[in-house]
Amino acid sequence: MTLIAMNHAAIVDIKTKGAKGDGITDDGPAILSAWKDACAGPPPSSLFIPPGTYLSVAIELVGPCKGPIEINANGATIKAPPELAKFTKDSWITIRNVDKLTMTGGTFDGQGQQAWTSKICKDSTACQIPVNLRLSKLKDSLFRGITSINSKNFHIAFRGCDNSRVENINIDAPGNSINTDGIHIAKLNGLNISNSKIGTGDDCISFGEGSRNVRIDGVSCGPGHGFSIGSLGKYPNEEPVEGIFLNNCTITGAVNGLRIKSWPDSYPGTVNDIHFEDIIVTSVTNPILIDQEYCPNKACKKGAPSKVKISNVSFRKIRGTSSAKVAVKLVCSSLAPCESVEVADINLTFNGGQATSECTNARPKVTGQNVPGVCRV
Structure with a gap:
């Protein structure tokens, strides 16, 4: 030696x-x-x-x-x-x-x-x-x-x-x-x-099953696919994802910004206690996205709802520019609708003009001043 x-x-x-x-x-x-x-x-x-x-x-x-x-x-x-x-x-x-x-x-x-x-x-x-x-x-x-x-x-x-x-x-x-x-x-x-x-060419940070008590602070992302929870529900007995806190970050020129995704026709799972706050996005295609119909290839069975339960999620003080007109998109499962999703004090524009939002199977709690106005269903 x-x-x-x-x-x-x-x-x-x-x-x-x-x-x-x-x-x-x-x-x-x-x-x-x-x-x-x-x-x-x-x-x-x-x-x-x-x-x-x-x-x-x-x-x-x-x-x-x-x-x-x-x-x-x-x-x-x-x-x-x-x-x-x-x-x-x-x-x-x-x-x-x-x-x-x-x-x-x-x-x-x-x-x-x-x-x-x-x-x-x-x-x-x-x-x-x-x-x-x-x-x-x-x-x-x-x-x-x-x-x-x-x-x-x-x-x-x-x-x-x-x-x-x-x-x-x-x-x-x-x-x-x-x-x-x-x-x-x-x-x-x-x-x-x-x-x-x-x-990079994919998620800047991706959170797979069993990610617990993770704090992200002062991280810049871009290019890439943003910060992504999941994809979840593809395999049986996946461990919960819970306690994710992302603060004071920037996302530039990315395909996605802040994303939670699960497979359609999935196995059961849970996502809980997820919080995004004080984020600046620049030219991001999907700044705020919950996608429970994530299906990037032919292996997916589209149309069958996800069994992954998403709850206690917040998007606070998200501001900047979207490169798509729909800047806030919450597509939740019809079988396990999202619960306790909060959107607060966001300011997102599209090409210098008005962006829009879409919600499916989600009833977000909307507080503060929000641009665009966040949908209620």
Whole structure:
């Protein structure tokens, strides 16, 4: 084990494990070897990736570790192979089963251009399309200053990462990149995301089943598909989504703004305690949208109502411009109509003129001054 003692911490430099940093040689084995030593070393420990450009095939950094551990990649760029044939699983860099991880800096380049244009992979189930960073069961952890670019699939996927924080991260991919959600969240309790910038080809942040107690503050989104709860109800026994608070964010040039979506003819599920407040939208096609008829492909059974119950939702102080005339659209289920939806103090215009609203199976509580006037049914 090669350790550098610094401030009573065990620091493992990947260069001591043979990493070349030339952007050509596969440095994945060196990163994995350094991780194993740092994880087994006396805490607090650190995996150090010096400034430079590194190439790495798919790797899994697995705990538990002896104590708090850091991955410090400030100034480093880590690139994935561009070829999909080099991936046999749906992840590029996986980190799992670690408590009190701090991940600082680094640019993670998925080199996803070939994946976006692949005819074989237009449906992500047709082949293995890797997520840039798959983070699983990382409790009480901090992720700051990270950049993810050109992911082949989702950029960052959180699952089971309770009581964690994300700060000052940057996510970037073209608006036409396929299925490149910026951050996907599922089956966790407690996550704060703040002061970050996301521009991609799909949802900036998507909330899957079991997302609980998530706070988003000071995040800019665009291009992309906005901030999306769901889609939900596609599979049986999905865990509830509840306690989502999104404040002080901007959405620019996106297909959607603030969206809750469920499949028609769905399995039962619940969405509860969802609050959007103090949001600025600019040239967004669907600024405020509840869509319980979400059906993007032929696998859906249109016409049969969703069984996902949506309740206790608020849209407050949403202002800016809609690129479609219908700026507020609440399409709820006839079988499980939305309950306790509040719309308050919105100001949305269409091409400098009057926008409109639509409601189906929804009786929103309307308070404050609202432009456009919000429908009542």
